[in-house]
Amino acid sequence: MTETKTTTTMPEPRRSIAFIGSECYPFVKTGGLGDVMYALPKALTELNCDVKVILPRYSCIPQKYQEKMVYRGSFNMDLCADGRSFYVGIMEYVWDGVVYDFIDNQEFFSNGNPYTNLVDDIPKFCYFSKAALAALNYMDWIPDVIHCHDWQASLVPVLLRTQFADTPIKDAKTIVTIHNLRFQGVYNIDTVRYWTNLPEYIFNKDVLKTGYEDANMLKGGLTYADVITTVSNTYSGEIQTPFFGESLDAHLRYHSGKLRGIVNGIDVIQWNPKEDTKLAAPYDISDVLEQKKANKKALQEELGLEVNEDKFVIGLISRLTDQKGLDLVNEILPSLIDGNTQVVVLGTGDPRYEESFRNFEYQFKGSECSCIMYDEGRAHRIYAGSDALLVPSLFEPCGLTQLIAMRYGTVPIVRETGGLKDTVEPYNQFTNEGNGFTFDRYEAGLLYDAVNRAKTLYFTNRWCWDEMVQRNMAKDVSWEVSAQQYRDLYLELKP
Numbered sequence: 001m002t003e004t005k006t007t008t009t010m011p012e013p014r015r016s017i018a019f020i021g022s023e024c025y026p027f028v029k030t031g032g033l034g035d036v037m038y039a040l041p042k043a044l045t046e047l048n049c050d051v052k053v054i055l056p057r058y059s060c061i062p063q064k065y066q067e068k069m070v071y072r073g074s075f076n077m078d079l080c081a082d083g084r085s086f087y088v089g090i091m092e093y094v095w096d097g098v099v100y101d102f103i104d105n106q107e108f109f110s111n112g113n114p115y116t117n118l119v120d121d122i123p124k125f126c127y128f129s130k131a132a133l134a135a136l137n138y139m140d141w142i143p144d145v146i147h148c149h150d151w152q153a154s155l156v157p158v159l160l161r162t163q164f165a166d167t168p169i170k171d172a173k174t175i176v177t178i179h180n181l182r183f184q185g186v187y188n189i190d191t192v193r194y195w196t197n198l199p200e201y202i203f204n205k206d207v208l209k210t211g212y213e214d215a216n217m218l219k220g221g222l223t224y225a226d227v228i229t230t231v232s233n234t235y236s237g238e239i240q241t242p243f244f245g246e247s248l249d250a251h252l253r254y255h256s257g258k259l260r261g262i263v264n265g266i267d268v269i270q271w272n273p274k275e276d277t278k279l280a281a282p283y284d285i286s287d288v289l290e291q292k293k294a295n296k297k298a299l300q301e302e303l304g305l306e307v308n309e310d311k312f313v314i315g316l317i318s319r320l321t322d323q324k325g326l327d328l329v330n331e332i333l334p335s336l337i338d339g340n341t342q343v344v345v346l347g348t349g350d351p352r353y354e355e356s357f358r359n360f361e362y363q364f365k366g367s368e369c370s371c372i373m374y375d376e377g378r379a380h381r382i383y384a385g386s387d388a389l390l391v392p393s394l395f396e397p398c399g400l401t402q403l404i405a406m407r408y409g410t411v412p413i414v415r416e417t418g419g420l421k422d423t424v425e426p427y428n429q430f431t432n433e434g435n436g437f438t439f440d441r442y443e444a445g446l447l448y449d450a451v452n453r454a455k456t457l458y459f460t461n462r463w464c465w466d467e468m469v470q471r472n473m474a475k476d477v478s479w480e481v482s483a484q485q486y487r488d489l490y491l492e493l494k495p
Helices: 032-045 118-139 155-160 189-196 217-224 233-238 249-254 288-303 326-336 351-363 376-385 401-407 418-423 444-460 462-474 480-493
Strands: 015-020 049-056 070-078 085-095 098-104 145-149 173-178 186-188 214-216 227-230 259-261 312-317 341-346 368-371 388-391 411-415 437-439
Touching: 015 032, 015 118, 015 480, 032 049, 032 098, 032 145, 032 480, 049 118, 070 118, 085 118, 098 118, 118 155, 118 186, 118 189, 118 217, 145 155, 145 480, 155 173, 155 217, 173 217, 173 480, 186 189, 189 214, 214 217, 217 249, 227 233, 227 480, 233 259, 233 418, 288 312, 288 341, 288 376, 288 462, 312 376, 312 444, 326 341, 326 351, 326 444, 341 351, 341 376, 351 368, 376 401, 388 401, 388 444, 401 411, 401 418, 401 462, 411 418, 411 444, 411 462, 437 444, 444 462
Parallel strands: 015 049, 015 145, 049 098, 145 173, 173 227, 227 259, 312 341, 312 388, 341 368, 388 411, 411 437
Antiparallel strands: 070 085, 085 098, 186 214
16 A cells, blocks of 8 residues: 655745835825835735835825725824924825725825935935834734835834834834935935934944935945845946946945845736736737737827838937936937938936927927927827837836837837846847847947847838837737846745
8 A cells, every 4th residue: 555645835934014205106106116006915915925015195195096095094193302292193095905005194295296305205204214203003903024225214213223213113124125226315314303303423434424415215224234236237236336326335235245236126917918908009028029019009199200110210208307318318409300211209207308308399390299298199190100229228127118018019229228228138139139129338329239239120120129129029028027026025024
């Protein structure tokens, strides 16, 4: 008689994670942070994580979400050095398995936009960081890990180890994720001391102090966090150098032992060309080659470009700032308009770039269109109707546009920096491998060369181009892999 052994698989341990950040799609979003705050918690719930997202209740959050929020309670919280206290209300909204708790306070969050200026934003996010921790204690929801995002939530680890050191949440581990190191929450020490009432020893050069008289909120969070993550592996190395380090490179080198890079994904339900109702002709990998032509034609008609499926259409969807490499684009754009090429720009930002792109549209009517706005529907149609997408950034912590482009069968042309380098493999004409065109040094001539390599393949070897389009659509750009890496990190922090 043979003895059969039965093996039982132990379920993976459940972890509770509190996300704290200043924006989250669809409630309020100004950039990639809003996408991450929405998509990563959602992906983690499918990996047996219990997730709560804590956000400010801005008055600009659409009414359809406001009216579904449920009151969870309120209390007064001491905040300032002179004993001044403030109301903290908690409004809850549950969606897709994620609990969203909104910190309610009209004094701080009644402005139309989430970010206004540092004079208002410093007190606002000092209040928010403390209120988020106080709300967790009030709700008696004790997370294993508190995951903080960018400078607006970076005081959380500092407060947790000082003012909250004897409260129920004291044993939570903390992670600070840097989405963009350029923004750090720097203001004079007296103001930050007043709005936090933090002890004097926190305002030294190893924690908050920067220069002679300023406090740097992000720097303090990096000091006290158990782990620091950035949104790509390359960027985690770049920010330890003077060029990319935004004056925190030495501080980050000192803390490099707890620094990790985990590349972002995108929400593949939100960005799904097969189910995308904003497109003229939805498609998937099986009919992409035919339907991209239909979307190109619809885009050309919508934007007043010459309707011709043989044109090479380059899209650029971006905040119009110097970070995004737009000075390089300005330099080469007149040379790109060669009778075979059309350029479509969508975005707002620095007035000098807005003006230069308006001038290009006037100069190259029918071949260049500059949409100085942000229109979500038009963004979807540009991804679907373009042949290539330009992302020539000076620096790019992760970048989501190149991932969305690949999902829509649009070939990215990018500079090898940050997450762009980690996600776009340069095309090799000898092996017919790779999923985009890249250049390394920040020079207009190299960008021009990369675009011309793309155009050459498109016009002279369409079969290889079409293979790359399908290869890009087959690439997994979802949050699944990244969410698993974060989950492993949470388990490492709390074995």
